[in-house]
Amino acid sequence: MVVTRERAVERPRPMRALGRELRSWPTVLMVLLCLTVGIPLTIALTPAQDLRILGQHISVGARTPDLSLEGPAGLVQIGNTQLDIPRIQVWGPLRPQLSLGPVQRNDDAAKVFDPEASAQATAQAVEQLRTGFVNWYLLGAVGAVGTGLAIAALVGCARMLGILRRARGGELTVADVWHRCSGTIGRMALVSVTVSVLAWGACGALAYTGTMRGLAQVGSLSDLVGASRVTPAPVGPTVTGFAGAVIGDSRAARVGGPPVADPEGDDVVCQRSADSLAGELATMVPGGVRNLACPSATIAQGLRGPQQRGETQVPPQVALLKQMPDLRFVVVAIGPNDVGWSDLITYCYGVETCDDNLTRGEFDYRMGAFDREYAALLQDLAELPSRPQVVVMTSYGAFPSETDPACPDARGPAYAVGLTQDKIDLLTDRNDQLNAVLRTGAEKYGFAVAQPDLRPLCSTGTDGMSPDLQGLSDGYAFHPTAIGSLRLAATVARLVD
Template sequence: MVVTRERAHPRAARPGRTRALVRELRTWPTLLLLAICVLAGIPLTIALTPDQDLQILGQHIAVGARAPDLSVEGPARLVQIGNTQLDIPRLQVVGPLRPQIVMGPVQRNDAAAKALDPARSSEATGQAVDQLRTGFVNWYLLGTLGVVGTALAAAALVGCLRVLGILRREKASEHVTVADVWHRCSGTIGRMALLAVTVSLVAWGACGALAYTGTMRGLAQVRSLSDLVGGTKVTPAPVGPAVFGFEGAVIGDSRAARVGGPPVANPQGDDVACQRSADSLAAELATMVPGAVRNLACPSATIAQGLRGPQQRGSADDPVQVPAQVALLKQMQGLKFVVVAIGPNDVGWSDLIRYCYGVPTCDDNLTRGEFDYRMGAFDQDYAALLADLAELPDKPQVIVMTSYDAFPPNTDPACPDARGPAYAVGLTQDKIDLLTDRNDQLNAVLRTGAQKYGFTVAEPQLRLLCSPGSDGMGPDLQGLATPFAFHPTAIGSLRMAATVARVVDPEDG
């Protein structure tokens, strides 16, 4: 007797597989897995995929994606030197995948000159757009691998949880082993993994298509290099004749000028108009390093009006125009180091702290938006300042000083400087934490920009207002009872100078 066995044709199994996938798609563990892959896996991939480094027009540019947020549509982002991000309004993208362009320090070379040549700028801009497109596509393909890996990892995790759940339900049976459960669930886990990868790739493809469409639509409007990366101001020109005899110089605001201190004995130039003290940062620093140190700092100075542009001082009846501090720096010959103290005036620090003293809470969205706006403007101005300092004739060591906090953590609200005047609400711990956080954001910008250019960072450690105990040397900061609250005292200026002196290069300083 001949026994015949029917062999299932491969095509006959396909409908069964499809039905199994559809059934699996309706189970709550698989639905949970797909939600994890789409809602968490894709944002995680965007955040973790490394930027692609490019050389465009002689500049170092990295192409990637900005961190996802909850908005449906948003602009691409430009980070000029790794600092506060600036939106690119021309590149509006729907979905979570929004390009980000990171520019390094501006380089002056032949490739950059090509972009500025009217006869070749159109060709150079077109090549830059093509390179950006290629860089983003490469980043996207790398992210695709991340999407697949994330989906498989999530499927493995959920699959293990399903196996553990079955074992827990059937633990009363002595004949059920992990191998038995795994054999029973292996097909289910395989279908889960297939669905997770498929759905993740479909979602990732949709994100990529939306990002590509929005980016290309915006790039089609680019007609010049300034359209692509924005513009900047012309660097200040030197003012007056050459100046000799100084090893170092200090530029900055009232912290460096040391308002509230004794006036200099023999004032010169703008010493009186800028209220420079005999125990300023520059004066104290000159006692710690070889050679003379020139003080160019001036109260209320910002980068735009003070360092890179002239500043108005004096009264309305007797106005005084102080030349740009960078322009004065360019007069100086043989400089070995330059100290930079800037930032609080640019972001309106005095306005913020005054507001916090006067209202019950100062973390509202209005002031948050205003602070972010000022940080964005500061980022642009700071990038231009760093480029100016990098091009100083004698290539001095540039030392960027961070901004100190006003109050320590866990400040006693009964402290007079925290309580404020009788008519004020005063500072609570929440307000002090907010001020500290925003000062940290400012310092992050200062550090990142300095590091991008290879400049030195000095971080003064001062004894803050309302600090417990005493070291016997007096306060480092002037309190509210003084005309110049939150500015360094003579001791504070000395500590700041010591911090800078420790990082001055001995070969230069």
């Protein structure tokens, strides 16, 4: 009876030890680390799950956590700009993210147009997304346990080192400290794993509730995968005798240069020069190169849709490409007009600071729209009848990284405030954002990327040749000169097979 009584007295002792451990400051610190570091780290490190839905490649994962309590799920199109999904609002740090693209045209995707199969296909797509997120979540749960154990081990080691440091004259060895602390560290590991699992469960419940509530509002497959797309129809007669073609804006048309000797089609209305990118490229590669570029062209109005130039409506450049069966390569120069680059640089010349929230929001909005339009253009080019090589040209910078504000092109007109180094850094950063979208989209489709290296305005030193870019005193500021056009062509020619 005495033994039994002693055992009965000893049974609560582990619980009392665990209770004391929960009140110790190292354990409190460990719990805080699990919640503020462990959970966000688990979300960031858990790899996205790849799915195949309606013939489209979709990755299911989570957005990088931020400090907000509630936020939308995310959408990344062809690996470029991240957009919000306003219909899916989630409390907590775990917010789903879908990565789409490139969009594929196949029999599975065609179900979106079949009234009889559309409802069933939608239900299957939602179920696949749900399963993919659950699989990602379970994988993250394993990561949460591992992160909790790692944090417990880190705090436990720090605790042991503290004991050794306080010991005097070598009174304690590492073995002694481990023997003394093994039970404590075990209880810390139990607390850490328990807290991590409970926190992960709470995040998962909030994410699942918000996601399912948002998906219930999806009424069409285009909301999920954007399978519906209208491509430009071929325009005009069949054109042969050209190995390549150039599509794009005024940089490729080379406004301000000498006119072509025998203008055809829209050469005059589009101000195409004899020394344009296409003209110079024709001297470097075998076969003719047709210039379809036109000033002020955007993807929506110029490349994939008609463009109005005065009283003349210029056909979509992609539609003209489809009537060229012999094409071996196509060069694409697009982007600045889509994001309103001329508006941005004019604004920076005229105000003291152009990094305000209004223009920042407008630029982000235009980048999001450009990302979607660019995805459709890339697919159009990938489906050209002759399957030509596609070379996407990035946007060049107009000023060097360190610019003298006294330079006439930076100072601007007499009535302007001018460009400071901060403004030039802002313009450079936004140009880099545009190029990141151009480069990533092209690489997704296996297209080549040409990165022109033109000598910017206000740059020091010269190679004895004329400037590469037209300045403010010229007719078309920031556009290539004859030498600049030649450099653009040389950059592209190195990539043409």
